[in-house]
Every structure is written in C-alpha cells, then in structure tokens.
Amino acid sequence: MRQKRVLQSNGSRPIGVFDSGVGGLTVVKELIKQLPQEDIIYFGDTARVPYGIKSRQAIIKFSIENALFLLKHNVKLIVAACNTSSSVSLTALRRNFKVPILGVINSGAKEATSLTRNKRIGVIGTTATIRSNAYTKQILKKDTCFKVFSQSCPLFVPLAEEGWLDGKITRDIARSYIAPLKSKGIDTLILGCTHYPLLKKPIAKITGKNIMLIDSAISIARSVKTLLKKENMLNKNRLKGRMDFFVSDAPLHFKNIGEKFLGKELINVRKTDHGI
C-alpha cells in the first residue's frame, strides 16, 4: 500500500467527488470540461438521498463516511459536490482529514460577490442548505455591505429528477419561488443546489436578462483547477482521465437519471455496501 502511494504520488492520483445522489454529476461534467486529463472517483449516497431534509448531525456523519470511502481509493483531493453537505459538514471534514477538501458553497459565494454590481445577491437551495445560512455567512465574511436574500425550493430536486425540466408546471413553480427574490432587486442569483443547473431555462425565464445566474458546478471546477495548479498536483500523465462511479443503492436508476445530469453515457457504475 505504501509503495503504491509513492508510485501514485500527487498528480496521478484521482480526484474524489461525493454527493448525496446524482446531483454532483453536474460538477463532474464541469471537471471533465476544465480538467479532462484527471481521473475521477465519484460516490453517490443513493441509499440515503436526499440530504436536504436530514439533520445537521446525520449529514455530518454521512459526509465523513463518504470521505472515508473516497480516501480508500487514494484520492488527492475531495470535492463535496453536494451543497447541503458543504453547508453543514465542511468544518468537520477539514478537521478530520489531511487531504484538501473543497465545498461548493465557498466557490459560489466568491463568484457571486465578484460579479454583483448592486451588492444584492439571491440564493436558492434545499431546506437544509438555506436553513444553515452557509451562503449568507460566507458572503458576509467577504464584506458586510452585501445584502443576501434566500429561498428554499424543495420541489426543484424532484422536478429535476422527474425530468420535468421545462413546461408550464415547472415555470409556475419557479415563479412562485423566485418572484419574491426578484422583487428584492437582486442582480445575481446563486443556484445553490447541484440539481438546479438542469432547471436553468425555466429559472432564467423568471429572472430575465438583468439577473446573473451563478452555477456552483462551474465555480467549484474552477476552484479545483486553481488549487491543483497552485499545489503542482495536476495530472500530466495522460490526455483523457478515467471515471469510476460508485453508489450505495440502485446503480441502474443512478445510471438512467445520471446520464441527463452528465450529458453523456455513464459507464463503470458499481454498488458498494457503504451507506446501507
């Protein structure tokens, strides 16, 4: 094991990504675009999905177990691709593990604060993410002059998973969640859940042209690239990375829904006993 670690030192080791289910595949999609040469190990906790309605204590426990699973695969960096997990468990993860751990909250907050002109930022996410106030805290840490307006959108995840990505019902639901935020005069809206990029079209119909949408999947992929470059940990051994997907339940269901998220065929999906 020790010898293997030495041989696979730094760059050639895979990037680990975990999520409560399929949503994190929007992050994988962006990682492939920005870092095509990297190997990726993905873990989706489909036995316990969704995290958005679970307690802080449960989410932290699940996230630590997920990180341990990825570490067994000798990952060089871990991405908590789940907004809910990032919002409540990042401190606990960083306290426990040596490997660099990045969460989607910080990247999204950073991008929003650099892009807003009127300093009025909207955030949408799951109940747990919004209740944690993680985005608000992160944004106000940068400057207390920002105004943050939040809204939980519990129906967006099932809508995305059901594949109702547009149409009247989806637009009506989007309007009922987002119109109150729009009325606050925001010029930037953080899509604070990895499922939401699939609903960009109906969301943009409500926000209109004057509100910028921040896709946290794009922001986190950029942060990963910056960190790997800075630490000299980029994979320079190959042109195209390998991808392996693990889930704690229902690999076929993950494959079917996941292909919509990844935008291409999902191969190498395996079930682990972790999580159930």
Added chain:
Amino acid sequence: MRQKRVLQSNGSRPIGVFDSGVGGLTVVKELIKQLPQEDIIYFGDTARVPYGIKSRQAIIKFSIENALFLLKHNVKLIVAACNTSSSVSLTALRRNFKVPILGVINSGAKEATSLTRNKRIGVIGTTATIRSNAYTKQILKKDTCFKVFSQSCPLFVPLAEEGWLDGKITRDIARSYIAPLKSKGIDTLILGCTHYPLLKKPIAKITGKNIMLIDSAISIARSVKTLLKKENMLNKNRLKGRMDFFVSDAPLHFKNIGEKFLGKELINVRKTDHGI
C-alpha cells in the same frame, strides 16, 4: 423480560407501526379513530426517507430493521404503514417474524375490488410501489377479470411535505398524473401512498364524483381492528391509548410536518440511533 411478557400478554401490548417517515401518521390517525383504546409505538425512518426511490434490496433491509426496533418494544402486531415497504418487503417480514404483520397494499386492494362496479381500478403511488406491481398482483389474485391502470406520482410526496395541499400548481400536477387514468374509464382510484390522503381535495377535483377514492389508511385500520377482534387481542384495559413516536433523524422536523398528517399535536417524539 419473560415475566414482563407474561404480564403484558396479548391485548395490553402496543400496536407497532412503521413508515419511512411521516406518511404513516395518516394510518395512526385512523387507528386512533377506530381503536382509541390501543397503545401505539410508531417508528419513522427519517434518516433514510424516502423509500420510494430506493432499491428492493435496500427497502427490505430497512423494513426488517424497523420491525426489529418495534419488536424490542414488545408490540403485538406490526403495521407496515408505508406502501413502498408493504409492496416489496411483506413476504420477507412475514418469513422472519412470528408476530402478525399487516401491509397497506392488501387492505387497499381488497376494498377497491369490493367497491368497483365496472371492474376498472386505478392505482397511484411512488415509483417503487408502482414498479413493484404489488397492487395489480393483489387485485388480479382476487379475480383476473379486473383491469388495473397504474401511475407513479413522484411529485405528490414533496408537494404534501411542502404543505402545498391545494392551489393551482398542485391541481395542474394532479391533472397531469390523473387525467390519463380517468380517460381509461376507471370508477375506483387507490391512493397508494400514505402521503396522498393530504391531497384528496385536488385529486377529487380531477377525478370528479364518479370515481371513488380508496384511502389505504382507512382500509388498513379496519383490517387491524378485524384481526385483533378475531384473535381476541383487543386492549380492554383502558379507555384511551398511549402513543410513542420514534424517528431515526430530525425529531423536530418530524413533529412540525407530522402534526399536519396526524391532525393534532405530536408529543413524545424521540430520536433513536437506528437507521443512521
């Protein structure tokens, strides 16, 4: 322990009810109405909710663990109040445990077949319940001349939990799921998920007066009463039973949402380590 069992022989032991989360409280509500003298121990597996999108194998494992938890509380009978669990795990539960175990599927199917006049029955439920074909199999076991039409309604659970129990969006979603069933000429519709009784109003607006709605919570409470009477296991010791609620995560969230399902205040909600 042995002595305690003897003292608490038959009737005075509590009824055990489990569900993946809060939905089973619609069953508890009916049990209280029909059997007010009974003690009830409820377990909601809120750490792993929802079951409807999980695999057969995972649902069976979770259900066995839930039954074991209730048996530790010396229950005289177990109700699998979750349609998803009833549809896939009842055989495994009955194979493993001596105590009588009742599921919502059989009661709902029995009631529908006795009430339909044109023998055309509709069933709505979660993805896992509908995919299992449990209602169809149960109905056709009674008589192969019945025609069964099924529809999974994945947005109904989040709608009910979000508290969007009526209004335009909910009616539009109900129409998109139920209009195709209505066009098949059904005269009976089984609400095959314990969350759905909360959406009876918008569902009834689509089905109209000529389609009977079968509320599986009412049917299962009737089946429990019949069985306890037949086996001479009714609790004759007291006028009003005691209720205890256990969850595997987030007791406060359970209490808040659960009160809508139960229609009264929820006291005695405790968290167990089971399930996480």
